[in-house]
Amino acid sequence: MKTCQEIVSLVTTESPTGETMWTRVSIGLHLRLCTHCSRLVRQLKQIARISRATREEPSPDLEERILYRLLKKDRLE
Numbered sequence: 001m002k003t004c005q006e007i008v009s010l011v012t013t014e015s016p017t018g019e020t021m022w023t024r025v026s027i028g029l030h031l032r033l034c035t036h037c038s039r040l041v042r043q044l045k046q047i048a049r050i051s052r053a054t055r056e057e058p059s060p061d062l063e064e065r066i067l068y069r070l071l072k073k074d075r076l077e
């Protein structure tokens with residue numbers, strides 16, 4: 001079983017050779033069991049979708065602003 005830290009570094013690092021099938025399986029398994037990591041991955045995917053949609057280089061603080069909004073949205077508006 002991988003630790004949360006290992007999972008986060010695996011999903012945030014794009015390996016040029018790609019992961020092995022076992023690595024993918026263990027990531028998928030961890031995400032099913034760990035709400036912390038599954039939420040994090042969902043947020044990272046949203047960020048990736050937004051930066052693709054704008055077709056711009058993400059600004060250095062884009063991720064921080066989006067995470068802030070995701071975390072604070074209950075209290076805003």
Ligand SMILES: [Zn+2]
Nearest residue numbers: 004034036037
């Ligand atoms: Zn985890």
